[in-house]
Amino acid sequence: ILATGRLVWVERYRIATTHAYLLCSIGGRTRALRVYWRRMASIIEHVKESGAKLTGPRREIIEYIENLDGIFAAAQIAKALKPIDTVSVYRTLQLLKDIDMIHPSIVFEGEQYYELHGHEDHHHHAVCTSCREARCVECKISVSKLRGFTVNDHNLVLTGLCNSCK
Secondary structure, eight states: OOTTOOEEEEEEEEEOSSEEEEEEEETTEEEEEEEEOOOHHHHHHHHHHTTOOOOHHHHHHHHHHHTOOSOEEHHHHHHHTTTSOHHHHHHHHHHHHHTTSEEEEEEETTEEEEEETTOOSOEEEEEETTTOOEEEEEOOOOOOEETTEEOOOOOOEEEEOOTTTO
């Protein structure tokens, strides 16, 4: 329910694994709202189905990852979950990568960042150089050919300071 309570219509626009875009008419204006839902149970189910042991630290790491919005790195997880050793974090990330629940996204300042599968569209990332918060940014680049070069893929990382660090 929206604050005004004046939701005129809602239409499903696109569904991904972790979120859906809803088209809504609010006060006469059409807006696209991104709605998230948890898929932790499916990650845990995949871990169990893979035959891997679901330890307490592994469960905590999965829960932490599920509550993130955007990309994440092993150091970020290890810092947030200090009682869990760094080796467990790296092993869990490798397991989640092996069972196709996460994929490597970008390398920033020598550190590998990952994200959950679920983004259907190609996108880029904006990373705060102070706190390392990262956000997904829609890709509006249309480059298929450069003179004397055929482009297969591209990746862009925008760096700067987030509003909290300014």
